[in-house]
Amino acid sequence: MPGADKAADPTTDGRSVRWDTHREERRRALIKATRRAIHRLGPDASMEEIAATAGTSKSVFYRYFGDKSGLRNAVGSVVIRQMQDTLTAARQGATDPREGVTAMVSAYLHMAQTSPNVYFFATLPADGESRQSGELSGFFDSITAMITEPLRHLLGDPESPLVGYWPQAAIGMVRTAGELWLRSPEDPSKPDFNTMAGQISAWLFDGVGQFVSPATPDRSATAAEGKS
Numbered sequence: 001m002p003g004a005d006k007a008a009d010p011t012t013d014g015r016s017v018r019w020d021t022h023r024e025e026r027r028r029a030l031i032k033a034t035r036r037a038i039h040r041l042g043p044d045a046s047m048e049e050i051a052a053t054a055g056t057s058k059s060v061f062y063r064y065f066g067d068k069s070g071l072r073n074a075v076g077s078v079v080i081r082q083m084q085d086t087l088t089a090a091r092q093g094a095t096d097p098r099e100g101v102t103a104m105v106s107a108y109l110h111m112a113q114t115s116p117n118v119y120f121f122a123t124l125p126a127d128g129e130s131r132q133s134g135e136l137s138g139f140f141d142s143i144t145a146m147i148t149e150p151l152r153h154l155l156g157d158p159e160s161p162l163v164g165y166w167p168q169a170a171i172g173m174v175r176t177a178g179e180l181w182l183r184s185p186e187d188p189s190k191p192d193f194n195t196m197a198g199q200i201s202a203w204l205f206d207g208v209g210q211f212v213s214p215a216t217p218d219r220s221a222t223a224a225e226g227k228s
Helices: 002-007 010-041 047-054 058-065 068-092 097-114 116-123 134-155 161-183 193-206 219-227
Strands: none
Touching: 010 047, 010 058, 010 068, 010 116, 047 058, 047 068, 058 068, 068 097, 068 116, 068 134, 097 116, 097 134, 097 161, 097 193, 116 161, 134 161, 161 193
16 A cells, blocks of 8 residues: 555655654753753743844744743753752762751752752743642652651651651742742852751751740749739
C-alpha cells in the first residue's frame, strides 16, 4: 500500500527525528534565554521584553510555549527539577532528621538566592492558578516525603499525628520564611543563607521559647498587692 510505503520511508523518519531534535534544542535555548532575561529584568517582565532580551520575536516564544503561562511552566519545570536534585543530594549526607532539614533548607535558600527573580518567576502562580499547582505541587510533595520518612524513624511511632502534620507545617514555614528573607533588602543585619537555614531549623525543632526573654514582673500588680 502506498501509505504503508510512505510510513516506512527511512528518509521521512530521519527528517522527523532531526526536526524533533532541532525543536527540543531550540526550546531548551529559549528557556535558558528566558532565565537570563528574567534574572536581569525581574519576574514581571513581559513576553515582549523577554523576547527582545533574547534577541528574537514574541511570535517565536508563542510558537514554542503558547503563552506566558506556558513559558512560566516550562521554566518552572527546569528550575524545580534542579532544586529537587540539589535538595535530594543535600539530604543524603545527613545523619539525623534535624541535620537533613537544615541541609535542605540551606540548599533551597542558596539556590533561590542565586537569582531571586528567576525563583519567583518559576514558583509564583500565574493569574487564576493556585499557589501550589503542577510541577510546584509535586516538588513540595516530594520534599515533604523526604522529611516524613526520617521523622517516622525518629519518633518510633508511624501512626503519630506528628508524622502527618509536622512535615506539611515545616514546608509552609520554610517557604514563607525563605521568601520573606529573599525579599528583604541587603543589610548588614540580614543573615546569610546558612545562618538563616540554621535559624529556621531551630524554630522548627526547638520552637521560639528559647528566644523569648523571661517575663518581667508586673510592678503595678506587685505594688497593689503590697497595699492590700
